[in-house]
Amino acid sequence: MAFKLDRVDEVFPTPLLRFEVADADRLNRNLMKEIAARQKAEGGMNRSNRKGWHSERDLFDRKEPAHSELAQMLLRMIAQATKHYAPNTDFTGMEILADGWINVNQRGAYNSPHDHVGSFWSGVYYVQQPEDVEGHSGTIEFLSPHKALQGRGLIEAPITADKMTVRPKAGMAILFPCTLVHWVHPNDSETDRVTIAFNAHFRRRQPVGPGQAIRSRKR
Template structure:
């Protein structure tokens, strides 16, 4: 039989971007101090956190210049990941909302999404040892938006190719200081229980639109 040429495309992909921010050691030392001081003086907000401490969503106001650096980097990444319906680059005026999370032994974040935003993301201040010891857990897990997929019928099978391994399940990101990543706000995600004895500290944020570009061209630069 003659060789059959097959054209395979990965349709409906979900973009997730990751970047290592420079000057992480100095930035994280300042942020760790600020966040833990805030935690000592303020009770936790109850959101997705199962245990742990969740700050108010005004981190951009009390977090200082270092939080501003993180959000500026997030907006740059978002601009590179966003286009109009014709595929042309757009540069929206992003609105931002940010908060801090501190997880100790046994703490986690339940599965959730972030309504009212376009991009969401996380920056790691302290991994609590997760980066070098997988036994400590604390991974950030993103759930396949297609649902359980073929795993319901044939759990031993997957789609061919590198991106097919997690079909019907999830992908994880292991925390490490200085790592910033963005994902669509509608993507279900969670933080697995942290089993270390230290503190896992992260900053979460949302990027939204003051107005949709199609409604008012003034949001484009």
């Protein structure tokens, strides 16, 4: 009996996008200066990070030039990614609500498994990522939202994977749905691992002045 494949739906996709920032060396040098100043001036917060420094979640309100430059760029990435996955959406009546914070992970520091449920997109920008390491040091690992399929190891494909590991580089930004569980392996280097994490979601634009198709504020 003959048959043909009639239709395939990729249901509940989990995109993981990677962006490469042009001229990232200049941006990162300036960010490192601004972050060093903030570490001196501010205390820190303990969230999913262990042995690290965690800033306030105010990236999108900061006035420092490099903070602000990065924040504006991240908003453009978020808009681009959303348009890619939802091309028919009319974004003109919407605004992006975003928050972001800095993680400085010294040697031995890591982030335990967590998600960012309550937003839409989550992401990370890599300001300084030690490269003098082996193994999993400093890598970010994403855990499958699906229960494992029997036969893992026999059938090797994205459909059977229970995790995905990414070794980031400075100047890279990654973006993924906020529900995706992830964690960061301990930093084995003497060099700090410096990252900026962020969340973003959309809402109907509140009555504001003209010309503000997209604006952000701290969540």
